[in-house]
Amino acid sequence: KAGVTQTPRYLIKTRGQQVTLSCSPISGHRSVSWYQQTPGQGLQFLFEYFSETQRNKGNFPGRFSGRQFSNSRSEMNVSTLELGDSALYLCASSFNLYEQYFGPGTRLTVT
Amino acid sequence: SQQGEEDPQALSIQEGENATMNCSYKTSINNLQWYRQNSGRGLVHLILIRSNEREKHSGRLRVTLDTSKKSSSLLITASRAADTASYFCATDSTGTASKLTFGTGTRLQVTL
Numbered sequence: 001k002a003g004v005t006q007t008p009r010y011l012i013k014t015r016g017q018q019v020t021l022s023c024s025p026i027s028g029h030r031s032v033s034w035y036q037q038t039p040g041q042g043l044q045f046l047f048e049y050f051s052e053t054q055r056n057k058g059n060f061p062g063r064f065s066g067r068q069f070s071n072s073r074s075e076m077n078v079s080t081l082e083l084g085d086s087a088l089y090l091c092a093s094s095f096n097l098y099e100q101y102f103g104p105g106t107r108l109t110v111t
Numbered sequence: 112s113q114q115g116e117e118d119p120q121a122l123s124i125q126e127g128e129n130a131t132m133n134c135s136y137k138t139s140i141n142n143l144q145w146y147r148q149n150s151g152r153g154l155v156h157l158i159l160i161r162s163n164e165r166e167k168h169s170g171r172l173r174v175t176l177d178t179s180k181k182s183s184s185l186l187i188t189a190s191r192a193a194d195t196a197s198y199f200c201a202t203d204s205t206g207t208a209s210k211l212t213f214g215t216g217t218r219l220q221v222t223l
Binding site: 090103 | 156199201205207208212
């Protein structure tokens with residue numbers, strides 16, 4: 001099976017812009033979670049989607065949003081980018097509600 | 112916010128030696144998992160231990176869990192250069208593994 005894929009892998013944006021990141025889970029996985037990783041805050045949970053519904057949400061401002069499509073692919077959007085949004089954004093999919101399979105991440109740099 | 116701390120923050124050993132990393136967490140959990148991350152890439156699941164288990168083995172990995180102390184340890188035996196990576200513990204309080212809370216991580220360097 002193909003692994004979790006994330007596009008794009010690298011992205012450079014300017015403050016104030018918005019960005020959309022995409023994640024394609026492993027075939028058959030219905031749960032998709034998003035995490036932000038920064039040197040200062042480490043790995044933090046953003047949100048999780050299951051069958052097109054947001055099931056869990058982390059403590060991030062409303063500028064961070066996401067959605068999931070009927071084929072389980074997910075997107076996350078960050079509006080009005082700030083310098084502090086520079087991070088590695090990781091997507092993970094799960095089948096058995098125990099193990100998460102992570103994608104390679106999208107490295108976002110905000111200038 | 113992160114669930115807890117891992118120590119040491121960094122560990123440097125020689126190939127063939129054992130590496131032990133510790134993780135402490137704050138709230139009650141359903142299970143605890145360990146992940147490896149190579150150089151800012153995605154995480155790879157290593158092992159899961161449920162809250163009613165005390166010890167688990169997988170190949171060269173041994174994980175222990177002490178829920179009374181809210182702590183876990185990961186032992187990698189006979190380390191190899193390929194084990195060089197960051198290791199994270201992650202706790203799951205929901206039982207769905209969809210909202211993991213990660214520790215701060217231990218950077219392991221294995222030299223030849």
